[in-house]
Amino acid sequence: MKLRIENWIDNNNFSEDVKVLFTDAVTCYKAGANRASLLFSYLAFLTILKERIIGGTKPNTFEQGNWNSLITKLQNENLWEANVFEATQQREKIDQATKQRTRDPIFNINEDLRSQIKYWKDRRNDCAHYKDNIIETFHTDAFWAFIESNMSKITIEGGMQSLINKIYRHFDPTITPPNKDITPLIKEVEFSVERSKLKNFWEALLHSGDFDFDLSQRKQELINKSLEVNRDFVNDSLIAIVKANKYHLKDFLSNHPDKVLSFNFNDEEVRRFWKTQLITGNNILGLYTSFLRNGLIPPNEIAEANKTILSAIREYSPTNNEHQILSGNGFLNTFKQDILNNSSFIGNKSYLYVNEKVDIIAGIIKNYPADKDIIMRLVEHYQQQNNSEWLIGRLNNVFVNGSAITDDYKNILQTENVEIPEKLKIFFN
Secondary structure (H helix, E strand, C coil): CCCHHHHHHHCCCCCHHHHHHHHHHHHHHHHCCHHHHHHHHHHHHHHHHHHHHHCCCCCCCCCHHHHHHHHHHHCCCCCHHHHHHHHHHCCCEECCCCCCEEECCCCCCCHHHHHHHHHHHHHHHHHHCCCCCCCCHHHHHHHHHHHHHHCCCCCCCCHHHHHHHHHHHHCCCCCCCCCCCCHHHHHCHHHHCCHHHHHHHHHHHHCCCCCCCCCCHHHHHHHHHHHHHCCHHHHHHHHHHHHHCHHHHHHHHHHCHHHHHHHCCCHHHHHHHHHHHHHHCCCHHHHHHHHHHCCCCCHHHHHHHHHHHHHHCCCCCCCHHHHHHHHHCCHHHHHHHHHHCCHHHCCCCHHHHHHHHHHHHHHHHHHCCCCHHHHHHHHHHHCCCCCCHHHHHHHCCCCCCCCHHHHHHHHHHHHCCCCCCHHHHHHHC
8 A cells, every 4th residue: 555655756746866765765664764764755855946946947136146056056966955955044135224125035935934944954964863863753754744735835936926837837728738637736725825825826816817807717617626625724715806706706606506605605695696696697597596405595585586587587498406496496486476477468569578588488388387377378468469479489399299298288278168369279279
């Protein structure tokens, strides 16, 4: 069975030199050679940092001469280790008179991380020089946990910026295939970005690039994946940013209605959303039924919400699951009250009103059991001289000869002994 550190190594694109050192570290660990295991692990850690410096770009305000000198030292097998450690400890330089930064640090990390690196350097010395401090298996375990948690933070540009750059490269089709999974990058957020900077991180990703009033598919993918794989503290500021922009919230939830519970809406937020945002979005029924399914709309507000949604949709074409939820929450009654029994359904120029609702009417008839109120109202409408030809066209696809719904409505007409209007005879004679 592989150790956790072995799986972590496999999931990272380390150089062959780094992999060899880690392999030796694991071999020694399994053999109980604790000092050798920790020493090889430390050397692998520093080798990663050495390669990041050599392959990286000089920080903006770092002197070119000093940078060139550092690269030369890192290529010297007798000097590289001490100079990599020293690079982790270098801080920014500030002009005391102007309070301006005069030199960037090589690694943009916080003081706590610098202190931890120094601690492990001291443990490395315990191993290399066989000092009095005892080195046990748990020391290696702790060091492996340290590098797993912090390796992505220790970059020349800083962990947050490094991850942003990697995400940009992920979405660059000239670099990354379109089907490559972004999950590993999203999982890095917890370890690459300090908690105090998470808000800045998400703002940098969501407030830049290719949209103002809508969320691009790429950014929706980022949000969705983070909500699926990251812990709450990582997503708290992300959720707050999305909720603060009504366009972004509407766009995201319209495409991911299964995530409504992730946003921790209170009653006021739920009401404001279905009253003002949901009705102007896409996938109105899908998102509305998600709110109903999760019990987010108070029972005493559902009838009002049904009415609002019915006035916003152009057609009634829910999935089977969505239809069952709507049916169980009185949507048919709302349809009858607001459309079927509307005074505009009968009377002068009523065909104009019905024409606007033909896809809703046909969808209701198709999805619900045969209903006496519906067919009697249709009879009344088609007894008028001026009636809707458009609705007849839609009903051609619903009242198919020999279908159960057609026979059921025919039975209602026969039971009520109703004279069938001429235009409905094509369905029920």
